[in-house]
Amino acid sequence: MTISKKQVLVCNCEVTMALDGKRLAELLPSELGGGQPIEVCTQLCRAQINRFKEAIENDQAVLVGCTQEAPLFEETKAELRPDSSTAYVNIRERAGWSEESGKALPKIVALINEAALDIPVTSSVSMETAGQCLIYGAGQQALDAALQLSSRLAVTLLFTDEGDALPPRQVAMPVFKGKITKATGHLGRFRLAVDGFSDVVVSSKERLSFGSSRDAVEAEAELILDLSGGAPLFPAHKKRDGYYRPDPGDPAAVQRALFDVTDMVGEFEKPRYVDFTSDLCAHSRNQKTGCTRCLDVCPAAAIHPDGDAVAIDPFLCGGCGACHSVCPTGAASYAFPPAASIVERLRTLLGSYLKAGGERPVLLIHDETYGLDMLGMLARIGRGLPANVIPFALNEVTQLGLEAILGAFAYGAERLMFVIPPSRQDELVGLEQQMSYAEMILGGLGYGGDGRLRCLIESDPSVIEDMLWGLDPLHPLASGDYLPLGQKRSLLRSALDTLFESAPTSPARITLPAGAPFGRVNVDIEGCTLCLACVGVCPTGALTDNPESPALRFQEDACVQCGLCANTCPESVIALEPSVSFEDAARQPSVVKQEEPFLCIRCQKPFGTKSSIEKIVTLLGEKHSMFQDNTAIDRIRMCDDCRVVVQFEATDNPMAGPAKKPVRTTDDYLREREEIEAARRRAKDRDEDEG
Numbered sequence: 001m002t003i004s005k006k007q008v009l010v011c012n013c014e015v016t017m018a019l020d021g022k023r024l025a026e027l028l029p030s031e032l033g034g035g036q037p038i039e040v041c042t043q044l045c046r047a048q049i050n051r052f053k054e055a056i057e058n059d060q061a062v063l064v065g066c067t068q069e070a071p072l073f074e075e076t077k078a079e080l081r082p083d084s085s086t087a088y089v090n091i092r093e094r095a096g097w098s099e100e101s102g103k104a105l106p107k108i109v110a111l112i113n114e115a116a117l118d119i120p121v122t123s124s125v126s127m128e129t130a131g132q133c134l135i136y137g138a139g140q141q142a143l144d145a146a147l148q149l150s151s152r153l154a155v156t157l158l159f160t161d162e163g164d165a166l167p168p169r170q171v172a173m174p175v176f177k178g179k180i181t182k183a184t185g186h187l188g189r190f191r192l193a194v195d196g197f198s199d200v201v202v203s204s205k206e207r208l209s210f211g212s213s214r215d216a217v218e219a220e221a222e223l224i225l226d227l228s229g230g231a232p233l234f235p236a237h238k239k240r241d242g243y244y245r246p247d248p249g250d251p252a253a254v255q256r257a258l259f260d261v262t263d264m265v266g267e268f269e270k271p272r273y274v275d276f277t278s279d280l281c282a283h284s285r286n287q288k289t290g291c292t293r294c295l296d297v298c299p300a301a302a303i304h305p306d307g308d309a310v311a312i313d314p315f316l317c318g319g320c321g322a323c324h325s326v327c328p329t330g331a332a333s334y335a336f337p338p339a340a341s342i343v344e345r346l347r348t349l350l351g352s353y354l355k356a357g358g359e360r361p362v363l364l365i366h367d368e369t370y371g372l373d374m375l376g377m378l379a380r381i382g383r384g385l386p387a388n389v390i391p392f393a394l395n396e397v398t399q400l401g402l403e404a405i406l407g408a409f410a411y412g413a414e415r416l417m418f419v420i421p422p423s424r425q426d427e428l429v430g431l432e433q434q435m436s437y438a439e440m441i442l443g444g445l446g447y448g449g450d451g452r453l454r455c456l457i458e459s460d461p462s463v464i465e466d467m468l469w470g471l472d473p474l475h476p477l478a479s480g481d482y483l484p485l486g487q488k489r490s491l492l493r494s495a496l497d498t499l500f501e502s503a504p505t506s507p508a509r510i511t512l513p514a515g516a517p518f519g520r521v522n523v524d525i526e527g528c529t530l531c532l533a534c535v536g537v538c539p540t541g542a543l544t545d546n547p548e549s550p551a552l553r554f555q556e557d558a559c560v561q562c563g564l565c566a567n568t569c570p571e572s573v574i575a576l577e578p579s580v581s582f583e584d585a586a587r588q589p590s591v592v593k594q595e596e597p598f599l600c601i602r603c604q605k606p607f608g609t610k611s612s613i614e615k616i617v618t619l620l621g622e623k624h625s626m627f628q629d630n631t632a633i634d635r636i637r638m639c640d641d642c643r644v645v646v647q648f649e650a651t652d653n654p655m656a657g658p659a660k661k662p663v664r665t666t667d668d669y670l671r672e673r674e675e676i677e678a679a680r681r682r683a684k685d686r687d688e689d690e691g
Contacts, residue, residue, distance in 0.1 A: 003116045003348075005031045007055045010065040010091070011044035017096025020105060027109045027356045032063065032116055045069035053080060061085040063116055065108075066092065089115035093376050094391045098384030106358030107390055113352040114345055122336045124269040125314045127241065129188040129222040130154070131265040136180060137227030139163030141248060145227060145258060146173055152262050156221070158194070160228050162208040175200040177210045178217065183224075183233035186315040187242030187268065192219040223264055225257060236299035236427070239318025241270065273319035273336045273395075274312050280331035281309035282562035285537035290564035293515070294323035294332050297430040321399020322430035328517030328560035329540060330488030334399045342394070343407045343484035343491055350411040353390060354479055362389045362471060363408055365397050366419040374419055377461040389417075389468050398424075398431045402517065403491035405438045405453070410498035412479025415471065419464065420457045428455065437516055441496070441580060446504030448475050478502035493557065500582050509581045516578035520556045521565060523592050524573035528552065529612040530595060534565035534574060544589060550609040551594040556586040600639040602646065607639045 008028065012019045021040040028034035041048045044066065055062045056077055064073055067090040077086055089111055095104040131153040135146045138161040146157040150172040159165070159177040178197035185191045197217035198210040226233060226245040234240045244261055246253035282291040285308055294303050294310060302316035303323060312323065312332065324334035333339055346363075353361050364385070366375065375391060378384055385391065394400070397418050408416055420428065432455070439449030451474060458464050480498035484491055500506070512519065521534075521543070530550050535543045542558035543565055545551060566574040597606035598613045613636065621633045631650070635643050 003029060003031045003113065004061060004118055006061040006063040006085075006087070006116055008032050008038060008063050008065065008112060008116075009041065009044060009051060009055065010038065011041040011048075013066070013092055013096070014042055017092060018101045018104075019096065019108070023105060024109065027105070028112065032112065045072055049076065052076060056081045056084050056086075059084065061087075063087045063089060063112065065089055065112065068092070087115055093379035094385065095387075097379035098387065100387035101384070103387040106353050106356035107387060109356040110349045110353035110358070110390060114349045117341075117345060117348060119337050119341055123272045125272055126267055126269055127187045127189075127315065128267045129242065129264055131223070132156070132221055133223040133225060133261060134158060134190070134192070134219070134221035135225045135227065136160065137225075137229075137248060140165045141254070142227050143168065145225065145254065146175075148258060149225075149261065153223070153265070158219075159208075160230070162210070165208050167204045167206075167208055171200075171202075175208075178213070180233060186240065186313075187264070188222045189315075190221040190224055190242065192221065193217070194219055223261055225261055227254065235301045236318055236320075238423075239300050239320070240316070241268075270315070271319065271336045272314050273317050273321065273334065274314070274323060275333045275335045275338075276310075276312045277331050277333070278306075278309040280329040280539070282329055282331070282539040282560055282564065283310050284308050285539065285564050286568065288537065288564060288567045290537075290539070290562035290567065291328065291560070293326040293328065293430075297322040297326055299427045319399075320396050320427055322427065324399055324488075325401045325430040325434055326517075327401075327488070328562070333488065334401075336395050336399075339401065339403065339488055339491065340484050340486075342400070342404050346392070346404065346408050346413075347411050347481070347484060349390060349392065350408065350413055350479070351481065354412050358388060360388045360414045360473060360476075361412060362386075362415045362417060362468070363413045364389050364391045364417050364419065364468070365400065366391060366393060367397055367421075368393050368395060370421040371397070371419045374461055374464060378465050382461060382465045383469060386469055386471075388414075398427055400431065400434070401488060401492075402434045402437055403488050403495060405434055406441065406495035406499060407484070407491065409438070409442065409447075409452070409477055410480050410482070410495040412477060414474055414477065415451070416453050417468070418453075418455045420455050422457055422459050425457055431455075433515065437512060440512055441510055442499070444505075444507055444510035444580075445499055447477055447499075475504075489558075496580065496582070506582070508583050509579050512578040512580060514576075514578055515561075516580075517560050518556075518580050519559060519561045519576060519578035520581070520586075521554060521559065522575045522577055523552070523554075524571075525593050527571050527573035528593050529571060529615045530593060530609045531570060531612055533568050533570060537564045537568045539564065546594070549594065550597055552592040553589040554592050555589040556581055598637070600642055601634060601637045602642040603639065605639045605641075613637060 010019060019040045021038040025034060025036055025038040041051060044051060052073055053076065057080055064086065067088045070088045073086065077084055091108045091111055094111060095107045098104060133149060133153045134156050135142055136158045138159060142157060142159060143165045146155050149155050155173040157173055157175045160179060162177060176197060176199060178194040180192050181195050182193040183190065194217045195215040196213045198213040201209045201211055224243045227248045229248045232245055234243055237243055237245055242264065244257040246257040248254065283305060284290055299320060300316055300318045302313045303310050319336060321334045323332040350361055397420060405416060435453045439453060442452060443449035456464050456467060480502060482494045482498050530552055532545050532552065535545045539562065540558045540560055542555050544553045546553065561576050561578055563576060566576060595609045595611060598608045598610045599606055617633060617636050620627045627633050635646060
């Protein structure tokens, strides 16, 4: 990603924040008008909107330092140049509205530079609905909701209990009773299984009554409004598009859900949050299970095993990014935006801040809904953000992997603080796991891991404000720089190397807990027979063989600790050792075990290895009914060709048939004739001699 040429328009919002246009121009790159005078507007969205119009009419790409009035600017753009390029960055709530507004210029420079980056476009999937809605609930409340929606949507009402519901004067929708026992699918394609399913009796008089019931009835719906108040029909139900589950005891929430449901008719685009590359997946080989990290953390049940890999349903995926966070190979890669884009944003943000004179950068990572609202409240009714606290917006904070977390520290961040909605506490398993690995690595390098990463799970803005303004200085991290090239594994290694170069200590290895995405395998050399089954299942090429001679080689830098080698090894001589190595030897294949090939005892052709052949002899020799004599045992020590030959040469070959008569040819007859003639001549000569 690069910063494209853009004209920067900034405003001090009616002089409510301090902005030094001259100093800002000195600190911005030339692509953003650096070195040229930058006019600081006071009312860009009203009295000075001509500045925006002029930039648009001059066919310039524009970056506006305001997000509150973005709809107005977009409306103005649509009237003048609809195809012009505009972007927006919030420098007010995130920097200018603060008790330390006068010291916030380095942060403003960093925010502008980050916003100017060209982020790759994310692909999407399409979902369509014609408005077929199932309302699932009890009593008069469910019936009233169904009647209210029936004029706009194709409604089906499924009672859990008819309760106090009165028979309607006119039935405007199908009415049934039953209990949903299973639900699958997504917006436009829900599949349900219902027990106790029964039709309403049309002659219901004083109260609704239903006919005979049946179980395991299959049903379909495009939308579901769940007013049952029971357990959600789906895991992570808030992320399931098309499924609404308001609190039936909250009339306002129910009405809000009814309002939202009426808008869900038509075709909808949903981002494809995760790109999946099955060739990189280390889930399984030969029906042996290896890595299950993404399966363990997905809150939406959008991931399931699919042969040697897993499959991610983009329609069920809620975009939390936990799979990307824990995936060791990069097979599951977050695409909203891509992982490399996030690291590039970190590099630009932190690098610009430090270059502009900022100190002790604290990265405040938040989502674009709850987090932005929290920052807005801090700026409007509190002290705002400290000048060194830099907000970093993501679709979901749980999408950050170890490569981005360590990358932020490698680029100079002093701390990483995560703003987490209390309602999302149960989705933090993957993120907390990556944070713990980062703390161990930072601690092992001498930076001190405790206190550098923290989740702020609070609903009270004042509590978060007190935490941010009360941070004590930590041991400084020497900021480094590296290009965010390659996939997840390359990004992670670049961050580790950068941190190691400036580390207070230089350990050769840092031990990590089980489940960590890197480490080495320990092989019991005596028990290994070089069968190379581990090589066949290794998904990353960490374990390899030598095509020239029997050998097992291992490259630690490529190992993701999936466990497939240990689970497959027939001798059970492989054990995992999670750790991170900073030695150069970890980047090159090293020989674990090597032997000369075993020579066939009959033809001397090399085949197999001595340890594997002797192992087979030990297991079968004189212990199996087919190997009770030395002749049978010797066949094990022969190559495949000789084994067949000696088998057919054996006198007790059970596959041998009766001896065949030799085929007679003309030469045989002529030879016999000559032999007879010669015998006659010898007899004649003998008779003459006797006479």
